[in-house]
Amino acid sequence: xxxxxxxxxxxxxxxxxxxxxxxxxxxxxxxxxxxxxxxxxxxxxxxxxxxxxxxxxxxxxxxxxxxxxxxxxxxxxxxxxxxxxxxxxxxxxxxxxxxxxxxxxxxxxxx
Amino acid sequence: xxxxxxxxxxxxxxxxxxxxxxxxxxxxxxxxxxxxxxxxxxxxxxxxxxxxxxxxxxxxxxxxxxxxxxxxxxxxxxxxxxxxxxxxxxxxxxxxxxxxxxxxxxxxxx
Numbered sequence: 016x017x018x019x020x021x022x023x024x025x026x027x028x029x030x031x032x033x034x035x036x037x038x039x040x041x042x043x044x045x046x047x048x049x050x051x052x053x054x055x056x057x058x059x060x061x062x063x064x065x066x067x068x069x070x071x072x073x074x075x076x077x078x079x080x081x082x083x084x085x086x087x088x089x090x091x092x093x094x095x096x097x098x099x100x101x102x103x104x105x106x107x108x109x110x111x112x113x114x115x116x117x118x119x120x121x122x123x124x125x126x
Numbered sequence: 127x128x129x130x131x132x133x134x135x136x137x138x139x140x141x142x143x144x145x146x147x148x149x150x151x152x153x154x155x156x157x158x159x160x161x162x163x164x165x166x167x168x169x170x171x172x173x174x175x176x177x178x179x180x181x182x183x184x185x186x187x188x189x190x191x192x193x194x195x196x197x198x199x200x201x202x203x204x205x206x207x208x209x210x211x212x213x214x215x216x217x218x219x220x221x222x223x224x225x226x227x228x229x230x231x232x233x234x235x236x
Contacts, residue, residue: 117169
């Protein structure tokens with residue numbers, strides 16, 4: 016049982032490049048979340064989904080887009096990367112009335 | 127606006143020296159308060175959920191308690207392997223999201 020798997024684990028981008036981060040869960044969870052974690056600021060919610068085909072904005076959505084075409088996958092896109100988006104990105108999932116389970120993160124550097 | 131404040135930011139303990147971490151919160155109706163542990167280079171790992179004031183939960187050397195304004199994570203006779211960042215988060219009664227505090231970095235020296 017893999018749980019929540021994030022791909023890639025590390026990535027370096029140049030300013031203006033685009034990329035997609037993939038989150039996959041094998042627990043048949045309805046809810047999925049994307050967070051960023053920066054030193055001293057804790058986890059901040061970017062976007063989330065309450066089910067297949069749905070997405071909603073979190074606390075810091077600007078510069079990011081998401082899609083949930085399949086229940087098990089939640090994609091986070093950066094259309095034009097900026098240095099301010101250098102961070103560690105975490106994906107989480109849960110079923111109703113249960114705690115969130117997290118992946119091990121994607122470390123993203125934008126030069 | 128829901129808010130979570132954790133203190134202290136960092137805590138250094140000697141092995142066996144018991145202490146407590148604090149999580150103060152404001153939320154528009156509490157659905158649940160969550161404690162997570164995060165090791166370097168890893169994602170947060172779930173520890174406890176508390177739902178109402180007066181509730182307590184224990185796991186090995188950890189005990190979490192809840193009042194209407196704050197939660198404490200008590201660590202009894204800690205060991206070096208308890209070293210980690212401990213995160214607190216709240217979920218509002220009508221929400222699907224967690225609001226996290228910035229965390230407390232715990233270092234336990236032998």
